[in-house]
Amino acid sequence: DGGITQSPKYLFRKEGQNVTLSCEQNLNHDAMYWYRQDPGQGLRLIYYSQIVNDFQKGDIAEGYSVSREKKESFPLTVTSAQKNPTAFYLCASNGGSNQPQHFGDGTRLSIL
Amino acid sequence: AQKITQTQPGMFVQEKEAVTLDCTYDTSDQSYGLFWYKQPSSGEMIFLIYQGSYDEQNATEGRYSLNFQKARKSANLVISASQLGDSAMYFCASRSLGDSNYQLIWGAGTKLIIKP
Numbered sequence: 001d002g003g004i005t006q007s008p009k010y011l012f013r014k015e016g017q018n019v020t021l022s023c024e025q026n027l028n029h030d031a032m033y034w035y036r037q038d039p040g041q042g043l044r045l046i047y048y049s050q051i052v053n054d055f056q057k058g059d060i061a062e063g064y065s066v067s068r069e070k071k072e073s074f075p076l077t078v079t080s081a082q083k084n085p086t087a088f089y090l091c092a093s094n095g096g097s098n099q100p101q102h103f104g105d106g107t108r109l110s111i112l
Numbered sequence: 113a114q115k116i117t118q119t120q121p122g123m124f125v126q127e128k129e130a131v132t133l134d135c136t137y138d139t140s141d142q143s144y145g146l147f148w149y150k151q152p153s154s155g156e157m158i159f160l161i162y163q164g165s166y167d168e169q170n171a172t173e174g175r176y177s178l179n180f181q182k183a184r185k186s187a188n189l190v191i192s193a194s195q196l197g198d199s200a201m202y203f204c205a206s207r208s209l210g211d212s213n214y215q216l217i218w219g220a221g222t223k224l225i226i227k228p
Contacts, residue, residue, distance in 0.1 A: 031214050034140060042220045050213055088155055097207065098145050098164055101158035101216060109164040 002027045006091050006104035012112045013078065013085060021076045022105045023091035031094040032074040033101065036060060038088045043090065049074055077111060086110050114139040116204050116219035117186060124225050131191040131220050137203035138185065140180045141165075143209040146187040147216065148178065151201040159203075164209070 004025045013019045025032065025086045031050050036044040045058030049068040062081025068074055088108050092101040125131045137146065148160040162173045163178045171178045171214040179188040187194050187206075191198055205216040 006172045018147075033133070033215075040223075043218045045215070048213060048215065089158060092157075097209045097211065097214055098162070099214075100147055100149075100159040101157075101214070102159070103134060108155075 001100065002104055004093055004104035006089075006107050008107060009105065011107055011109045013109060014112050016080045018077055018079050019109070019111070020054065021078070021089055021091075023074045023104060024072055025074075025091075025102075026072060027092035027093055027095060027102060028071070029095045030071070031060045032068070032103070033092045033094070034058075034066065034074070034076045035066070035092065036040045037090060037106075038087050046089075093111055114141070114144070114206050114208065114217040116206055116217050118219035118222050119205055120222045121220075122223040124224070124227055125194055126195060126227050127191055131194050131198070131224060132179070133189040133191075133204075135187045135189065135203050135219060135223065136185055137187060137204075137206045139206065141208040141210065144208045145209055146178070146180070147205045147207070148176070148187075148189045149203045149205065150198075151199070151203065151221075158204075161189070167170065194226050196226050196228060199224060 007022045032048040033048045047066040049055035055101045065077045090106045091104045142189045144165045146163045150158045153223045161173045163180045172203045175192045201221045203221045204219040
């Protein structure tokens with residue numbers, strides 16, 4: 001079955017550490033997205049990518065970085081510059097303008 | 113810029129009753145799409161239903177239907193015969209169909225709790 005795989009499901013970060021969240025899709029979608037969700041809140045866009053080797057900042061990109069070396073993969077790095085990284089992170093992909101975004105199961109990031 | 117408003121932060125509904133979740137949108141685009149997602153406590157985002165601005169009929173998917181009132185700029189989700197498993201957060205989202213980045217604008221969500 002086609003879908004989006006996010007790993008790990010839970011992640012803990014130490015002070016000053018960078019951590020990377022994985023997102024892989026086998027839907028053959030060009031567009032991919034990273035969202036952050038705080039408890040009881042909606043989704044906020046961190047970064048998105050429409051094509052390999054190209055990506056754009058979303059509304060809350062500070063303290064995060066991404067890469068898009070392959071169509072299938074869009075990893076997110078939460079850097080030490082992100083002072084409040086505790087949140088639920090969702091990765092999504094999209095195949096067309098009238099198509100829904102498909103989501104992974106998310107990664108919960110916490111500070112040790 | 114587009115904006116989505118969901119005015120109900122939370123709702124309690126008796127099992128087997130119908131539920132209407134409100135969503136209003138603000139856009140100057142002529143061609144746009146409206147989406148509803150369900151997010152259970154486990155966290156995954158589940159796509160429920162889509163309505164295009166040029167669709168003349170309201171979208172339906174099983175127990176879900178979208179009450180689309182274009183003049184009022186509303187796209188309310190109706191769940192018929194609610195079940196305990198419908199308890200979740202529900203998000204309304206919109207997209208300009210001319211946006212080549214396929215970005216979605218999200219509402220703040222409504223937390224629905226179905227009472228047995």
